[in-house]
Amino acid sequence: MNKTINQKAWFFVIPVFVLVAFNAIIPLMTVVNYAFQETFGNNVFMWEGTRWFKQIMLSERFHASLGRQFLFTFIILFIQIPLGIGIALTMPKEGIGVPICLVLMSMPLLIPWNVVGAMWNIFALPDIGFLGHSLNALGFDYNFTQQIGDAWFTTILMDVWHWTSLVVLLSYAGLQSIQPAYYQAAEIDGASRWAVFTKIELPKMKKVLTIAILLRFMDSFMIYTEPFVLTGGGPGNATAFLSIDLVKMALGQFDLGPAAAMSLIYFFIVLLVCWVFYTLMMRNEGNQ
Amino acid sequence: MAKITLKDLSHSYLKTQSSDADWAVRNVNIDWNDGGAYALLGPSGCGKTTLLNIISGLINPTKGDILFDDKMVSNLNPVERNIAQIFQFPVIYDTMTVYDNLAFPLRNRKIEEEKIKSKVHEIADMLELSSTLNNRASGLTADGKQKISLGRGLVRSDVNAIMFDEPLTVIDPHLKWILRSKLKELHQKINRTMIYVTHDQTEALTFADQVVVMHEGQIVQTGTPVDLFEKPKHTFVGYFIGSPGMNLLPCELKGGEVILNGKKIETHKKVKSNSFKKTEVGVRPEFINFSSDGIPVKVLSVSNTGRHKIVDTQSESGKIKMIAKPNEDIPSGTAFLNFKKEYTYAYGDDWIIE
Numbered sequence: 001m002n003k004t005i006n007q008k009a010w011f012f013v014i015p016v017f018v019l020v021a022f023n024a025i026i027p028l029m030t031v032v033n034y035a036f037q038e039t040f041g042n043n044v045f046m047w048e049g050t051r052w053f054k055q056i057m058l059s060e061r062f063h064a065s066l067g068r069q070f071l072f073t074f075i076i077l078f079i080q081i082p083l084g085i086g087i088a089l090t091m092p093k094e095g096i097g098v099p100i101c102l103v104l105m106s107m108p109l110l111i112p113w114n115v116v117g118a119m120w121n122i123f124a125l126p127d128i129g130f131l132g133h134s135l136n137a138l139g140f141d142y143n144f145t146q147q148i149g150d151a152w153f154t155t156i157l158m159d160v161w162h163w164t165s166l167v168v169l170l171s172y173a174g175l176q177s178i179q180p181a182y183y184q185a186a187e188i189d190g191a192s193r194w195a196v197f198t199k200i201e202l203p204k205m206k207k208v209l210t211i212a213i214l215l216r217f218m219d220s221f222m223i224y225t226e227p228f229v230l231t232g233g234g235p236g237n238a239t240a241f242l243s244i245d246l247v248k249m250a251l252g253q254f255d256l257g258p259a260a261a262m263s264l265i266y267f268f269i270v271l272l273v274c275w276v277f278y279t280l281m282m283r284n285e286g287n288q
Numbered sequence: 289m290a291k292i293t294l295k296d297l298s299h300s301y302l303k304t305q306s307s308d309a310d311w312a313v314r315n316v317n318i319d320w321n322d323g324g325a326y327a328l329l330g331p332s333g334c335g336k337t338t339l340l341n342i343i344s345g346l347i348n349p350t351k352g353d354i355l356f357d358d359k360m361v362s363n364l365n366p367v368e369r370n371i372a373q374i375f376q377f378p379v380i381y382d383t384m385t386v387y388d389n390l391a392f393p394l395r396n397r398k399i400e401e402e403k404i405k406s407k408v409h410e411i412a413d414m415l416e417l418s419s420t421l422n423n424r425a426s427g428l429t430a431d432g433k434q435k436i437s438l439g440r441g442l443v444r445s446d447v448n449a450i451m452f453d454e455p456l457t458v459i460d461p462h463l464k465w466i467l468r469s470k471l472k473e474l475h476q477k478i479n480r481t482m483i484y485v486t487h488d489q490t491e492a493l494t495f496a497d498q499v500v501v502m503h504e505g506q507i508v509q510t511g512t513p514v515d516l517f518e519k520p521k522h523t524f525v526g527y528f529i530g531s532p533g534m535n536l537l538p539c540e541l542k543g544g545e546v547i548l549n550g551k552k553i554e555t556h557k558k559v560k561s562n563s564f565k566k567t568e569v570g571v572r573p574e575f576i577n578f579s580s581d582g583i584p585v586k587v588l589s590v591s592n593t594g595r596h597k598i599v600d601t602q603s604e605s606g607k608i609k610m611i612a613k614p615n616e617d618i619p620s621g622t623a624f625l626n627f628k629k630e631y632t633y634a635y636g637d638d639w640i641i642e
Contacts, residue, residue, distance in 0.1 A: 179379075181379050182379050184341070184375065185379040185437070187365070188393075191396055199383065
């Protein structure tokens with residue numbers, strides 16, 4: 001193949017390169033810089049090698065927050081994905097109900113993160129909040145600011161409320177794109193409702209569900225604002241997920257080196273899980 | 289396995305109907321004989337698919353009855369009616385193998401695995417799918433997928449009818465011909481009623497013994513391909529079938545005679561005078577020849593297709609196309625045309641006058 005030499009083409013690449021450099025590469029490299037050195041300010045750095053990484057990998061505090069993070073992410077995925085598909089299946093397919101449902105579903109997604117946290121904080125307050133007060137009135141001993149179980153319950157409920165809509169909207173889009181002929185053929189083949197779901201709807205939703213799971217994994221794994229406003233990571237460290245713990249370490253204790261190392265490990269975990277998951281889901285797509 | 293009868297059938301997708309145009313299908317009365325090969329022919333939007341879905345039970349008609357062998361089935365679902373239907377786009381179950389796809393309708397009916405196995409292999413042989421039985425169905429080409437759709441209809445040996453809704457739309461042209469002859473061959477082998485919906489006259493005429501022509505929700509004519517060609521009962525059949533279609537010229541009816549621009553035209557029968565809003569005389573280009581006396585026309589152009597010449601002429605009442613033999617001399621300038629009496633028909637408000 002003959003390539004045309006045209007050095008002017010570089011001018012078209014430069015804007016993107018500058019943009020990506022400033023919003024991704026340079027900040028990330030700064031973190032890398034901190035992760036291998038010790039600093040006491042005034043731009044004085046001392047080489048530390050892999051010390052911070054070893055320290056983080058062996059730290060019980062990191063293990064604990066990583067464990068909490070995985071537990072939280074698995075629980076919300078386990079609730080939100082089936083619930084989202086279920087709601088999408090029951091939504092109307094045509095008529096005036098469609099826009100009404102879509103708008104109602106989009107509402108939680110439009111609310112800013114810290115507003116969600118503040119809303120749920122007030123909503124769940126055991127003395128004056130509607131949820132907290134009602135639960136106590138019903139005889140449950142509920143106090144999310146003091147009891148670990150209640151704190152988890154409230155955080156998960158808040159996340160389900162905030163983000164299930166995203167799964168619903170994606171699943172609904174996937175369902176709407178299935179041609180009516182598939183349902184008609186299944187009817188003629190005598191397929192049960194369950195067979196229609198497992199043999200037609202789920203396989204046809206595979207791509208949107210992959211996206212939904214990836215988005216929900218990434219977002220929930222990096223969750224910060226809502227639990228920070230709701231529980232502040234407490235009681236104790238019970239709801240201190242990775243981001244909350246990281247901010248405490250970096251800005252609270254000013255341990256910049258270990259915090260930088262933790263950021264990189266955190267980043268690679270997200271990258272690795274997403275890559276493995278995506279590769280597994282898409283491995284049979286090539287022959288279609 | 290059954291004669292299918294449609295009685296006074298009408299269907300509308302609207303809640304209230306004020307004019308004929310609000311009906312997708314109207315006043316359909318037809319018998320589909322057991323074992324027949326039928327084509328349902330008509331342009332897009334004429335109600336073919338609606339009619340097909342009514343027979344299979346996917347749509348409940350607004351009015352009218354459906355009978356299988358004189359037994360009312362109007363309230364039965366597609367499974368109870370035991371119908372097979374093949375759709376425009378191949379419908380396959382992506383996650384299953386070809387074998388599982390073919391076995392699916394039988395498994396849903398709780399048939400023993402042993403019987404399923406022999407039946408699936410029999411059908412796979414018939415459709416030349418045997419070598420791909422263990423492959424994932426999603427990896428097949430469009431024609432392979434459409435064969436699976438067809439196979440899922442064929443595995444049930446007791447189906448009342450197999451219906452095709454433009455099944456060759458997504459198939460490559462050179463494979464269309466092969467699949468179409470395959471269908472014809474299958475029909476002879478299994479001897480089931482087949483109803484084939486299409487807007488392509490070649491497909492309809494080659495596949496079917498009986499062609500049912502639909503126009504604006506109505507059945508305008510049912511007959512063999514030859515009937516439709518030689519004696520169209522509706523002007524729509526005249527110009528939809530045949531290439532080029534029938535010539536239709538506005539005319540007058542006086543005392544049982546057809547008068548075209550002041551000149552008497554002989555038709556296959558004397559017409560009863562009646563009050564019509566619109567009267568036309570129709571004749572196919574194949575049944576027109578040049579003569580020394582007749583309808584005066586100006587020859588506009590001649591195109592040679594190899595097999596014959598198509599001559600465009602202009603008469604006082606409108607353009608007339610005629611077909612001449614390839615070696616025939618075409619007069620230039622003014623000429624006279626003669627219509628073959630036995631193939632010339634008068635139409636009142638689009639329907640033949642007899």
